Amino acid sequence: MGGVVLAGVLAAAGAIGAGRSPGAEAERLLAALPSASSSARITSVPVERARDALRRAAEARAAGDAPHAPQLEDLGLEWAQAASALLRAARAEAEADTAERDLADAEQRAARARALVEGAISRKSRAEEAMRRAGSLASPSAAPPPPASAGAPRGEP
């Protein structure tokens, strides 16, 4: 996790170090957010606050408030980064939901297979019993004494 945060911080720092101001970096992050309504619903609050901060930064700069304008751009960047992270969180949670659903399916399949194995064990036991019965039928020594009618003509062949 530390890696994730560090990577985010380094990326932002790298972008700013590469000549992009916090305001420009914030604009880039906001522009990179997907516009689909489902994503927009997730990020609407931080995106709105980021845009508000950037607007206030521009107003401060226009009013000659040099010390506070960069701070407001930093604020815009912070909200833009929060929006990106929220989106990642929502995607990761959706992936986790899918993985857990798949796991539940696998558990169900395993339960069915276990039931089939139990059925097969029972069937094998019955077959063994049938073998024993058939074996005693086939073995003359184990066969019961012939009935009095033995030797009489049978019916249909």
Next chain:
Amino acid sequence: MSRRRLALTTLVVGFAVSCAPTPEPRSLRELEDVRRSAQAREARALAPQAYAHAEELRARGRRALEDGDTAAAQILGEQAIAAHGHAFALARVLRAERRVAQAKVAQQEKAKTLRDLEAQLATLTADADALELRAEVLRASSLPAPSGATAPEREAARLAAARALVTEARLLCVAARLVGGKTAELDAADAATARVEAELARTPATAPIDAARAARTACLARLTAARRPATTSAPAAGAADALLSELSALADAAPSRDERGVVVVLRPFDAKGALSPAGRVLVESLGRVARTRAGLPLLVVVHGRGDAADAERGAGVAQALRAAGAGNVEVALAGDRLPIVAPGRRDSATRNARVEVVFVVPSA
């Protein structure tokens, strides 16, 4: 009020105003609520760096307030709130990634359990199949009450039944040899079958139906025994099912299964007994199917009059199968002993004359 008193009052009020603490910006007050939330506690545990960043912004906001820069304190307070939101989102990412990892590990375990269970199921099913078949064979081979003498017409029917049974015995023994090679037990079953055939050739007064049934049972037992190793080593292979399915896709094949294996009946012969063009196409298709299953034996069974023409017809089909790629083909003549319709009925000879191509599957 005198001028002097007014000046003093102004001085006191001015001093009081200049010494009063600067009011705390709203964002810093809200930040304290955010910091006390469960989300912040989770972020602190799961995303400590991001949490520390938010706390550092708060400290800077507090310092700005102490320095009297209320506007900077408000902005830094807002930024700290955003940073806490960011930290909590990262904590959610981590929690979700852990769920995915745990679910995948559990899925792998379940998949292994499932594979083990399926293998166990296949083995148990094959064992049960084999036991049921052996029980059936044992039941069939149990000594029945001898069939006594009957009226002449019934004796004739018994003779026909005995001929059919011994022919089936012969075909089952051939199938057993094709699958498992010659064995002492198979030789014994073959010999018993030959004895019954010899007795039937003399047209006995009493049909040897019990001996014929016993011969058939012995040959079926040999075929079952010959298949056992392949069935046990690959219980889930389902070779016969797959073959049946593949043959079903061929035009005019209409395959079926019996104890010998998967059977395709060839009927498209012309008046001279030669394969028609459609029949040749079907035989070539069957040969190609056999070619893709190296070692799968084919048994060509000719039903007709049991004469030289039948032998020639069988040899022709076998040759066509070999030419199409079948490696192991054997021909057997069944004569008229396994009719489909009763002999003597109209067109019975035409309807009973046929050639069966049996794919003798090596496992149950």
